[in-house]
Each structure stands twice: as C-alpha cells, then as structure tokens.
Amino acid sequence: xxxxxxxxxxxxxxxxxxxxxxxxxxxxxxxxxxxxxxxxxxxxxxxxxxxxxxxxxxxxxxxxxxxxxxxxxxxxxxxxxxxxxxxxxxxxxxxxxxxxxxxxxxxxxxxxxxxxxxxxxxxxxxxxxxxxxxxxxxxxxxxxxxxxxxxxxxxxxxxxxxxxxxxxxxxxxxxxx
Numbered sequence: 001x002x003x004x005x006x007x008x009x010x011x012x013x014x015x016x017x018x019x020x021x022x023x024x025x026x027x028x029x030x031x032x033x034x035x036x037x038x039x040x041x042x043x044x045x046x047x048x049x050x051x052x053x054x055x056x057x058x059x060x061x062x063x064x065x066x067x068x069x070x071x072x073x074x075x076x077x078x079x080x081x082x083x084x085x086x087x088x089x090x091x092x093x094x095x096x097x098x099x100x101x102x103x104x105x106x107x108x109x110x111x112x113x114x115x116x117x118x119x120x121x122x123x124x125x126x127x128x129x130x131x132x133x134x135x136x137x138x139x140x141x142x143x144x145x146x147x148x149x150x151x152x153x154x155x156x157x158x159x160x161x162x163x164x165x166x167x168x169x170x171x172x173x174x175x176x177x
Contacts, residue, residue: 015029031146038144042158048084049138050162054090055082055136057164060125062098062172065104072123087138093118095135098126105133105165112137128171133165 056079060066068074077097080089095118099105111120117141127130139157142148151158 025081031144034144035147038142038147042140042142045087045138045140046160046162048087049136049160051090052082052087052089053134053136053162053164055079055096056136056164058134060134061166061168063128063169065125066127066168066171071125073124075125078095091138093137094123095120095121095137096123096125096126097133099131099133102131102165102167105131107133108135110135110137111159113160114156115157127169129170131165131167134166136162 026101056075059075059078064073065075065078070098075094076089079094083092095108095110097108108120110118113119116137118137119138121135139159140160141157142151
C-alpha cells in the first residue's frame, strides 16, 4: 500500500513544481542579470574615463590649454566637454606632468586618502615639444551586494585610473621660445 502511494506521488502529482523550480532558479538568474548590468556599467565608466584622458591629452598636446589665460580652468572646461553625461566631470581627478624627453618620464605612484581623493596630483601641461603624461582617477561604487563584497570588501570605492603620454606639438611661443 505504501509503495502504491509512493509511485502515485512520483508519477502524476506535480502541483506546485513550477513554483518550487522557479524559487530555486530565480535568485541565481537575477544575480547573474544584475551582475552583468553592474559589470557593464563599470566597464562603460572605465572606457569613458580613458576616452576623456585621451581627448584631454590631445588638448594639451596641441597647445590649446597652454595658450589659455588660466590653463587649469581651460583644462577643466576641456575635459568636462569630453565627459559623457552619465559621468560627473567633477569626480575625475587629473595629474598632469611634463618631461623634457620620453626617457625622463617617471611614473609617480598615485596616492589617495581614505575617501579616494588624490593627495599627490599636480598640473603642469608643459611647453612645446615636451612630453606630457596625464593620469586620471575616478571612484566607482558597486551596488550589487555580492559584487560590492568582492570588489569593495573594506567599503571603500573602487578607483579607476587611466594614463596617456604624448609629445607636445611645436605650437609656437608661449611666454618663452
């Protein structure tokens, strides 16, 4: 008798099986979907930062920034004009250094405080035919709980950093030749 009831249970009664299967699969499915979206947003921000660095370096390379009355403000205006609308241009920090030759370029290790604000960034766009290195940093905060635990175990934001090195063009005399 028990065996007959067990066979009947296994063979024909599937009330609620779909709900149970969904309850098992749904958390994994939603985690994967949100992880893909979050990772895509991170990569989009990182790519945007690199684009802004490239375009800003080009503005220095051509002498546009050096010719301005206030180069630092002209640089901020330039990089904000290249920044996509979904990125806050005030959140990007730049370090601009000039060197006399490519062999003289040294990579200063960026230093950040606990909030992710750079403590050793300078602004020196250089003169014509100097080599300029531009470093940019931007914070990114993950929202998906598991990704937040993986990439931000201490709760501090992730820092994205981009570099660009270019030789300034012979754009004419500025203050000295």
